[in-house]
Amino acid sequence: MAIKSAENYRQLRKQGITIRKTADVIIASFCIENNLPLLFLDKDFVPFVTYLNLLRA
Secondary structure, eight states, X not given: OHHHXXXXXXXXXXXXXXXXXXXXXXXXXXXHHTTOEEOOOOGGGHHHHHHHOOEEO
């Protein structure tokens, strides 16, 4: 999971997006890998929805 999280972080950085919290990257990456929707209010998750196909609950 750590490697996939780092890959996702780097992919967003290439788009010019910085995620402020490491925990957000790990949570989003877990949900993406397991095809789970995520219920969130934190705006840091929006790029994961836009660029990495995170499912929004």
